[in-house]
Amino acid sequence: MKINAAGLLFPDWAYKPAWSPGSRQVQLWHFLLELLGRGEGSAIGWGGEWGEFVIRDPERLAKLWGERKGKPHMNYDKLSRALRYYYNKRILHKTKGKRFTYKFNFSKLILVNYPGYPPPGLQVIITSLQLMSKPPVLLLFHFI
DNA sequence: CGCGGAATTT
DNA sequence: AAATTCCGCG
Numbered sequence: 001m002k003i004n005a006a007g008l009l010f011p012d013w014a015y016k017p018a019w020s021p022g023s024r025q026v027q028l029w030h031f032l033l034e035l036l037g038r039g040e041g042s043a044i045g046w047g048g049e050w051g052e053f054v055i056r057d058p059e060r061l062a063k064l065w066g067e068r069k070g071k072p073h074m075n076y077d078k079l080s081r082a083l084r085y086y087y088n089k090r091i092l093h094k095t096k097g098k099r100f101t102y103k104f105n106f107s108k109l110i111l112v113n114y115p116g117y118p119p120p121g122l123q124v125i126i127t128s129l130q131l132m133s134k135p136p137v138l139l140l141f142h143f144i
Numbered sequence: 145c146g147c148g149g150a151a152t153t154t
Numbered sequence: 155a156a157a158t159t160c161c162g163c164g
Contacts, residue, residue: 025154027156069154071158082157084147089156099145 028082029091029104031068035061051104052095 035042036053043061047054055061058076066074083102086092095101 025156069157074158078158078160080146081148081159085157087148094146096146 026068028065028079029086031065035064047095047098047101047103049095049103053102053104054098055100055102058100 032044032053035044036046043057043064044053044055046052055076058079062074062076062079065079066072083092084094087094090105092102092104095103
């Protein structure tokens with residue numbers, strides 16, 4: 001498991017792309033969950049259904065994503081292509097009829113008492129818990 | 145917009 | 155493998 005700068009916790013498999021020696025790059029869906037975990041005021045927010053999210057400001061989101069990846073020419077056209085690649089990977093699907101709305105393929109519900117967490121002596125507030133289907137489990141914590 | 149093929153990059 | 159880039163199609 002790995003805790004990123006946003007205080008979110010990702011399992012190791014989430015950082016898998018180790019093809020570039022040592023450069024575990026953040027994946028798009030990590031980034032989305034990170035922003036979603038931050039709550040309001042963002043370019044993206046949770047939607048009505050479980051796992052559903054709405055991109056409120058597509059170009060702004062693309063800009064942020066581009067900054068994260070060092071791709072200054074990123075735009076929504078390209079970002080959305082990446083999102084569509086997630087369809088076959090069973091990570092996301094489109095909420096048809098709802099503009100800029102996608103949905104994570106979360107399955108069941110959760111393991112609040114995940115072994116080893118929170119680390120001893122660390123105060124933690126669990127603000128969101130998600131379960132990915134990719135295969136496994138993703139726990140999102142907010143540390144304070 | 146949203147989709148997915150194809151070539152290319154990281 | 156996971157995008158990024160480009161693009162024709164409905």
